[in-house]
Amino acid sequence: MSLRPVELEQVVAEVGTKLVGAVAQKAWCPLPRLAYLELRVPGRSVLLCLCAEGDLARVSVAPTRFPTPGEPAPFQRWLRHELTGAKLQAARYREAERVVELDFEREQMRRRLVVELGAPGGLVLLSDNGRVLMLSGEGFGPRRNLYPGAAWTPPEAASSEALQKARAVPSRLAPQEEDVLPLAQAAERLLGAKDQSSRAESIRRRLAQPYRARLKRSSRTLEKVRAEAGRGPEAERHRQLGELLAQNLHRIKRGAREVTLTAYTEEGEHEVAVVLDPKRTPKEEADWHFHQYRRLLRGVEQARHREAELAREVSQAEAALAQIDRMDEAMLLAQAEVLHVPTGGDGPAEGKPFKEYVGHAGARIWVGRGSEDNDTLTFKVARPWHLWLHARGVPGSHVVLPLEKGQEPTQEALLDAAHLALHHSGAKGEPRGEVSYVPAKFVRKVKGGAHGQVTYTREKTFVVRMEPERLERLLKSRHAEVPAP
Numbered sequence: 001m002s003l004r005p006v007e008l009e010q011v012v013a014e015v016g017t018k019l020v021g022a023v024a025q026k027a028w029c030p031l032p033r034l035a036y037l038e039l040r041v042p043g044r045s046v047l048l049c050l051c052a053e054g055d056l057a058r059v060s061v062a063p064t065r066f067p068t069p070g071e072p073a074p075f076q077r078w079l080r081h082e083l084t085g086a087k088l089q090a091a092r093y094r095e096a097e098r099v100v101e102l103d104f105e106r107e108q109m110r111r112r113l114v115v116e117l118g119a120p121g122g123l124v125l126l127s128d129n130g131r132v133l134m135l136s137g138e139g140f141g142p143r144r145n146l147y148p149g150a151a152w153t154p155p156e157a158a159s160s161e162a163l164q165k166a167r168a169v170p171s172r173l174a175p176q177e178e179d180v181l182p183l184a185q186a187a188e189r190l191l192g193a194k195d196q197s198s199r200a201e202s203i204r205r206r207l208a209q210p211y212r213a214r215l216k217r218s219s220r221t222l223e224k225v226r227a228e229a230g231r232g233p234e235a236e237r238h239r240q241l242g243e244l245l246a247q248n249l250h251r252i253k254r255g256a257r258e259v260t261l262t263a264y265t266e267e268g269e270h271e272v273a274v275v276l277d278p279k280r281t282p283k284e285e286a287d288w289h290f291h292q293y294r295r296l297l298r299g300v301e302q303a304r305h306r307e308a309e310l311a312r313e314v315s316q317a318e319a320a321l322a323q324i325d326r327m328d329e330a331m332l333l334a335q336a337e338v339l340h341v342p343t344g345g346d347g348p349a350e351g352k353p354f355k356e357y358v359g360h361a362g363a364r365i366w367v368g369r370g371s372e373d374n375d376t377l378t379f380k381v382a383r384p385w386h387l388w389l390h391a392r393g394v395p396g397s398h399v400v401l402p403l404e405k406g407q408e409p410t411q412e413a414l415l416d417a418a419h420l421a422l423h424h425s426g427a428k429g430e431p432r433g434e435v436s437y438v439p440a441k442f443v444r445k446v447k448g449g450a451h452g453q454v455t456y457t458r459e460k461t462f463v464v465r466m467e468p469e470r471l472e473r474l475l476k477s478r479h480a481e482v483p484a485p
Helices: 005-018 074-083 140-144 160-167 182-229 232-247 282-326 329-333 336-340 371-381 411-423 468-476
Strands: 023-031 034-041 044-051 058-061 087-094 099-106 109-116 122-126 132-136 258-265 268-275 354-358 364-368 387-391 399-401 432-439 443-445 454-456 460-465
Touching: 005 058, 005 087, 005 099, 005 160, 005 182, 023 074, 023 087, 034 074, 044 182, 058 182, 074 109, 074 122, 074 132, 074 468, 122 140, 132 140, 182 282, 182 329, 182 336, 232 258, 232 268, 232 282, 354 371, 354 468, 364 371, 364 411, 371 399, 371 443, 387 411, 399 411, 411 432, 411 460, 411 468
Parallel strands: none
Antiparallel strands: 023 034, 034 044, 044 058, 087 099, 099 109, 109 122, 122 132, 258 268, 354 364, 364 399, 387 399, 387 432, 432 460, 443 454
16 A cells, blocks of 8 residues: 555655755656655765555655666656756645645756656656646546646645545554654655565566467467368368269269269278269369368478477467566566566567657657658558658658547647658758648558658648757657557
């Protein structure tokens, strides 16, 4: 369970008393709802943990931080840019809204870091006028209608009855005399180990997921392939019937539905009843059985090869799952990058063919990474009603503004997408340029042309005057969290 209201009040009060004036030296955001601030007080550094993750939600002082794998999240970059060198001025806990606010100041520039501990939880960095600079938390922005540039308002307050009931629950914090911040450190002892083990198990599940999916799929396919590989007797039966019919063509009347023929085998002679298709001639009937024999024989041979491959896949998946089961917590946490990979699929996620940016009001904008990726983005990812953009007259990336069916783009989102189209084209650095846009359904690949080479019809074109502030905002928003398409 997350920190209780009385515990949060105790910890935030301690932070506001003992850490006011501390200088922010470093910042990390290893996971969407988890951030750390390294605050320097005379003689020591303190690692302040800010977690808005459901039952793990807390403000605490941690001995170590969760690893930050791969490319830094946009929120981490914003924290470092805006808070490094700033002093903590105040810490407040808004009990009714379950919100913690940390105020920072550097050279008369004020910033506020907000931790929303309710559902959905998230982290928000605010400017001095209360506007959102950046936010973090899967699904947090859309559900709270927050996006860069929006005015932040507190979440809905709890009722007085709920507050009274929550405050009646006693504190579980057990401070130790030798601690520098006894209450904040006690909060980490209360939930930190649970956080580590919970993340480790999440990593274990993520690591195992593709192998479990592969094992399930391969095992299911293996059953079908084994059934196909076992059709050898059926193939032999067709061969025997074909030979029997070929030897007795003169005895078969055209249009008959059945004939009884004498077969001579090593065991002796015996009568065989053969079902016929009245639409076929006797020769066609014999040829059909020979065809079925060859078809089934080829299928049996291919199935036997496939059976061996699938058996190896099943064995490898089982071995991988056994290895993952044996991994301890430290080994699992070293694989923390898998928590940044979307769930689903049967194997490791491949890189997306586009870079994703966040435009005005949270609009998603996709920019192709290269010529082959441009083709994938335009013809496989984009839906027919998505808006497609390209810098006119110069080579460049394909840009897609995903819209709902029937939705018209806002002027600001269109300008954002156009800025990115120019920036990722041969017109990069120019003060102005032309951009064409059209629904993706009117874009066609040039037959025999190079990757990314297209033609389009019904386009509209406009001149874009580049705004450096707009472009900077867009480039900083890359990989920010937005609703799934």
